[in-house]
Amino acid sequence: xxxxxxxxxxxxxxxPEMMVEKPVTVNSRSGxxxxxxxxxxxxxDFNCGPGCDLSVxxxxxxxxDAGKSVLFYxxxxxxxxxxxxxxNTGYKYVGRVYDERANxxxxxxxxxxxxxxxxxxxxxxxxxxxYKKQCGNYVESTDQGFISGATFQALATNHESGPxxxxxxxxxxxxxxxxxxxxxxxxxxxxxxxxxxxxYEDEVNRxxxxxxxxxxxxxxxxxxxxxxxxxxxxxxxxxxxDRDCRFRGYLNIKTATKPYADxxxx
Amino acid sequence: xxxxxxxxxxxxxxxSFSQDQDLLDLTKKxxxxxxxxxxxxxxxVIHGEGRGIIISTHSxxxxxxxxxxxxxxxxxxxxxxxxxxxxxxxxNVSSVPFDIPWxxxxxxxxxxxxxxxxxxxxxxxxxxxxxxxxxxxxxxxxYGNSAVATTIKKLxxxxxxxxxxxxxxxxxxxxVNQRMLNLLPAKLAxxxxxxxxxxxxxxxKYIPSLSNRLSIEMRKEQD
Numbered sequence: 001x002x003x004x005x006x007x008x009x010x011x012x013x014x015x016p017e018m019m020v021e022k023p024v025t026v027n028s029r030s031g032x033x034x035x036x037x038x039x040x041x042x043x044x045d046f047n048c049g050p051g052c053d054l055s056v057x058x059x060x061x062x063x064x065d066a067g068k069s070v071l072f073y074x075x076x077x078x079x080x081x082x083x084x085x086x087x088n089t090g091y092k093y094v095g096r097v098y099d100e101r102a103n104x105x106x107x108x109x110x111x112x113x114x115x116x117x118x119x120x121x122x123x124x125x126x127x128x129x130x131y132k133k134q135c136g137n138y139v140e141s142t143d144q145g146f147i148s149g150a151t152f153q154a155l156a157t158n159h160e161s162g163p164x165x166x167x168x169x170x171x172x173x174x175x176x177x178x179x180x181x182x183x184x185x186x187x188x189x190x191x192x193x194x195x196x197x198x199x200y201e202d203e204v205n206r207x208x209x210x211x212x213x214x215x216x217x218x219x220x221x222x223x224x225x226x227x228x229x230x231x232x233x234x235x236x237x238x239x240x241x242d243r244d245c246r247f248r249g250y251l252n253i254k255t256a257t258k259p260y261a262d263x264x265x266x
Numbered sequence: 267x268x269x270x271x272x273x274x275x276x277x278x279x280x281x282s283f284s285q286d287q288d289l290l291d292l293t294k295k296x297x298x299x300x301x302x303x304x305x306x307x308x309x310x311v312i313h314g315e316g317r318g319i320i321i322s323t324h325s326x327x328x329x330x331x332x333x334x335x336x337x338x339x340x341x342x343x344x345x346x347x348x349x350x351x352x353x354x355x356x357x358n359v360s361s362v363p364f365d366i367p368w369x370x371x372x373x374x375x376x377x378x379x380x381x382x383x384x385x386x387x388x389x390x391x392x393x394x395x396x397x398x399x400x401x402x403x404x405x406x407x408x409y410g411n412s413a414v415a416t417t418i419k420k421l422x423x424x425x426x427x428x429x430x431x432x433x434x435x436x437x438x439x440x441x442v443n444q445r446m447l448n449l450l451p452a453k454l455a456x457x458x459x460x461x462x463x464x465x466x467x468x469x470x471k472y473i474p475s476l477s478n479r480l481s482i483e484m485r486k487e488q489d
Contacts, residue, residue, distance in 0.1 A: 075316040083306040216321030
């Protein structure tokens with residue numbers, strides 16, 4: 001939207017024509033921003049539609065992630081082409097952007113934008129061998145010992161869906177940025193009369209898809225990049241850090257050639 | 267003597283034929299899309315349905331194995347708002363053949379694609395260096411399905427395809443358009459970006475390729 005000046009030629013009978021000029025301020029409409037979707041926990045085998053994969057390695061292994069998030073963005077919009085024979089005739093603007101299909105089918109997850117996350121079942125199950133083998137004897141001052149099963153479960157949960165230093169927090173921050181938010185971005189896309197309807201529709205689609213992709217890529221950013229130990233700890237399976245990016249212990253992991261280490265006797 | 271003359275005539279003919287096969291000229295197709303400017307008496311609502319975009323955390327993105335070269339513009343000087351034509355070449359820089367979508371008409375690809383079979387989209391866009399990569403314009407999309415040979419171009423390792431496309435010097439976002447006008451007149455550095463996506467749900471698995479810079483002189487719409 002642009003502010004500017006309006007010039008009108010006034011004529012009245014035999015009087016000489018007059019140009020009248022007045023500044024005009026155009027304000028963007030409010031209340032168009034889309035709100036973030038809440039994080040939803042799903043089982044790794046949940047069918048979230050084409051191209052969507054929530055599967056994780058179970059039990060967690062060295063070098064793999066114990067959790068995963070998937071952001072799916074879908075959108076549609078209504079644009080308006082101004083009719084009549086006024087000075088704005090033929091101009092087009094986006095009336096509203098929606099982050100779900102019209103009449104979404106509850107059986108089709110991809111009819112709506114979603115943020116799903118999951119965690120390896122053994123990391124989420126206190127009865128699993130993996131969970132029990134996380135001895136909980138990590139000492140920060142000596143940097144020795146294993147994380148506890150409960151702490152790892154909490155860290156993995158926060159890493160994906162927590163309110164800070166998480167993929168969900170990155171998604172929310174990116175979505176709430178007016179330069180990315182599809183609702184507010186849509187407000188800025190104006191089509192001149194010389195632009196065909198189809199061409200304008202393509203352009204709006206492209207600009208909004210760019211915004212959605214940007215939100216997605218920022219969601220993918222790894223939290224706690226300031227502490228490399230969160231990622232490169234020996235035998236560490238991401239995430240090894242809490243919401244303050246503090247390292248909370250090593251994981252006890254078995255491999256094809258090495259069983260879980262025994263926990264020390266209490 | 268005659269043999270020599272025939273060879274001299276044949277070589278340029280064969281060269282131009284092979285060039286035509288590698289060139290996708292979209293300048294005529296785009297013109298067909300226009301002509302929808304008739305003024306209605308009342309406002310008209312345009313309903314748009316966007317694509318789906320899916321991003322998995324902890325998944326890998328890989329560079330697109332395509333080198334994009336912004337080859338030329340139809341002129342060296344323009345006024346902002348004018349139409350223009352540009353040419354881009356796309357080269358397979360991997361060591362194996364690579365299929366790129368090559369059909370601008372999505373409905374044609376859809377009609378030949380079996381349900382559940384994947385459609386890919388090659389998206390080409392331009393951006394002005396001085397404004398930034400966030401504002402892309404001059405966009406075009408080509409669609410293809412590897413199972414339908416007429417909709418793809420198979421680029422052998424080192425193979426090239428060329429696209430000639432029409433566009434207009436204009437940003438859809440009005441405040442960016444104004445920022446551009448404030449810069450003019452100026453020598454603008456243009457670059458192209460190519461991205462390969464799944465259709466209709468894009469899983470953003472590739473890092474887009476960026477082209478070289480090409481400069482043009484740009485003046486305001488009206489001096």
